[in-house]
Amino acid sequence: MKALVSHGRLVNVPARWSLMAEYTPADKAYILLEGEVVIRKDNQDIAELGPGSFLGEMALVNHKLRSASVFALTPIRALHFTDEAIAELTAENPHFSSALQKAAEERAARDAG
Template sequence: MAKSDDLTARLTRVPRFADLSKRELAKVADAGRLVHLPAQWSLMAETTPADKAYVLLTGTAEVRRKGAVVATVGAGDLIGEIGVLQKKLRTAAVVSTSELEVVHFTNEDLSRLAEEIPAFGRALEATAAAHAD
């Protein structure tokens, strides 16, 4: 099985991507980059430019605002999409609490995918709306 085929298969387990076809998931997999991160790694800092977003495949991370933990995220969660979609500074910091395996997307990747794959754009919007609550 090719590396992108494996990643495509793993992305089928992301609940927000349930409406994407296998072909669409393959495009998403091709656009992303699989990254392994250690525990206590800062994925993004509060009030910094939004230049990336992630899909968590394994592990957990804390979402922090002004140092206080406001949420815990894990496998299947998307993070960083609000700042990218709204073209705003980050509203929170995210720090891994375990080793992570993530798919990294640049803001250009996300914008292009959202335009090319409407179901992907809807998944990002739904995630951003849920995170805004």
């Protein structure tokens, strides 16, 4: 956990703010600490997530464009990670790398139906 915090930056995001946009390159990820977000794909709300959720990992892990947009429903507090920070974390900690890959696979399977 200490490594995560040292590689991330604490951010506060107002309600209705866009954290990520569908079909854009992946350059960041977040761990949601407080608040709620909505995930939108093709202008349809597909999920709401709260504290403890990892956001943006799928596109970073898979090296693809964002598959959905993320908007703050409420003011949020999150740890923000650049793609470089995620690369450092995965290189330094094989357990983090496999956990991140597993989370991305589980989210992809859930989103597929």
